[in-house]
Amino acid sequence: MTASDPNRVLIVGAGIAGLAAALRLHRAGRRPVVVERSPARRGGGYAVAFAGVGYDAAERMGVLPALAERHITPDEMVYLKPSGAVSFTVPGETVRSMVGERSLSLLRGDIEDVLYQAVRDHAEFRFGTVVEEIAQDEREVRARLSDGTTVTAELLVGADGLHSATRTQVFGPEADFRRDLDHMAGVFMLDRLPEGVPAGATVSLTDAGRTLAIIDLGQGRAAAFFGYRTTDPQGELAAGAAAALPRAFADVGWVAPEVLARLAAADSVYFDTISQMVVPRWSRGRVVLLGDAAWCVTLFAGYGSSLAVGGADLLGTALEEHPGDIPAALAAWEERLRPETERKQRLGRRVKGLYAPVSPVARWVRDLPLRMASYPWAGRLLQRRLQLKG
Ligand SMILES: Cc1cc2nc3c(=O)[nH]c(=O)nc-3n(C[C@H](O)[C@H](O)[C@H](O)COP(=O)(O)OP(=O)(O)OC[C@H]3O[C@@H](n4cnc5c(N)ncnc54)[C@H](O)[C@@H]3O)c2cc1C
Numbered sequence: 001m002t003a004s005d006p007n008r009v010l011i012v013g014a015g016i017a018g019l020a021a022a023l024r025l026h027r028a029g030r031r032p033v034v035v036e037r038s039p040a041r042r043g044g045g046y047a048v049a050f051a052g053v054g055y056d057a058a059e060r061m062g063v064l065p066a067l068a069e070r071h072i073t074p075d076e077m078v079y080l081k082p083s084g085a086v087s088f089t090v091p092g093e094t095v096r097s098m099v100g101e102r103s104l105s106l107l108r109g110d111i112e113d114v115l116y117q118a119v120r121d122h123a124e125f126r127f128g129t130v131v132e133e134i135a136q137d138e139r140e141v142r143a144r145l146s147d148g149t150t151v152t153a154e155l156l157v158g159a160d161g162l163h164s165a166t167r168t169q170v171f172g173p174e175a176d177f178r179r180d181l182d183h184m185a186g187v188f189m190l191d192r193l194p195e196g197v198p199a200g201a202t203v204s205l206t207d208a209g210r211t212l213a214i215i216d217l218g219q220g221r222a223a224a225f226f227g228y229r230t231t232d233p234q235g236e237l238a239a240g241a242a243a244a245l246p247r248a249f250a251d252v253g254w255v256a257p258e259v260l261a262r263l264a265a266a267d268s269v270y271f272d273t274i275s276q277m278v279v280p281r282w283s284r285g286r287v288v289l290l291g292d293a294a295w296c297v298t299l300f301a302g303y304g305s306s307l308a309v310g311g312a313d314l315l316g317t318a319l320e321e322h323p324g325d326i327p328a329a330l331a332a333w334e335e336r337l338r339p340e341t342e343r344k345q346r347l348g349r350r351v352k353g354l355y356a357p358v359s360p361v362a363r364w365v366r367d368l369p370l371r372m373a374s375y376p377w378a379g380r381l382l383q384r385r386l387q388l389k390g
Pocket of ligand 1: 012013014015016017018035036037038046047048049050051108129130131159160161162163164165166185187270290291292293296297298299302303304305306307308
């Protein structure tokens, strides 16, 4: 495919950002071609809180009812001492009232699935394909793909995640933009709950800069989450989950040995540094970055999927408001979106110290609000306050 098509947009990456962009840009009258490195769509992932600009955008894009069907109703949260004994429990009722009105708890794979089902008949998908070379001028952008074809488009959206190849090809090396927050995250799905973990609960244990959580996602699904501090995130990433996780959690008891023994057989393992992307300008000519490729606010901010969908929706709006003027549309889009992403990045940096505290005192301080919520009187007060706010 080399012929020019003024309405074609090329989207690199079929994660939440790429799929949301495909759906929204199709609605804006474009013909999306989506290239995805993986040979097939991914499932699973991890649970994300989906709210704010993403929730509002999903409503406008008509996918909210399908997302709401996948909502994971949160239940009690159990916090363990390093010994594995229960420290305190926040009851399910209190947890549910803390989630808020316009907010969903969703598996990343389920968000992707809902977006994919909505757009699959309106976009061309090429799995197992990457972009090898990008060239552009004032009229168009041309991408040579690994399947031997060249796609010519009016816009190329780089939605290929934290380690975006689009960003490297067009903006510069990853190291120029990456801000490591000195933590790693590893998540994989479990085929059954480990022995002793109550159904419906999220149970977590924090000890000396490491957190292990087992999350029951309902419908027979569960996930193991490992988060830990490190002074060498890139070294850990290079070592890979199979070597790094057993090393980092070697002396953690509870269900850690049992869950780590299942790592080798797990089919979708997420393992990465917790890093933000600080890219001074998200577009160069007809190439724009979207989602984690552009900003990656991190799981500390808990807002990346919301910003990916909200950002895709705003991109569609900007293109509609600036017909025939890609640079003006991209400039207007960035001006509207950047303040919120920078706020969330600041939040991510602020909470990083609370995530897996090293000292018992720091852990006690971090747990204090949750510990308070575990008392029935405080829980009721919190619920009333949240209901009044909602
Ligand atoms: C443990 C964890 C918890 C989180 N919790 C929350 C939360 O509570 N709330 C929230 O809103 N967000 C949360 N997030 C963040 C959220 O998941 C991400 O911000 C969001 O999924 C980013 O989507 P993306 O599409 O930008 O990137 P990605 O999900 O990384 O998708 C990129 C896609 O591009 C593909 N790709 C990569 N390279 C190439 C290439 N060269 N060519 C073609 N395709 C390529 C990949 O295979 C992938 O499909 C969390 C993240 C983690 C890790």
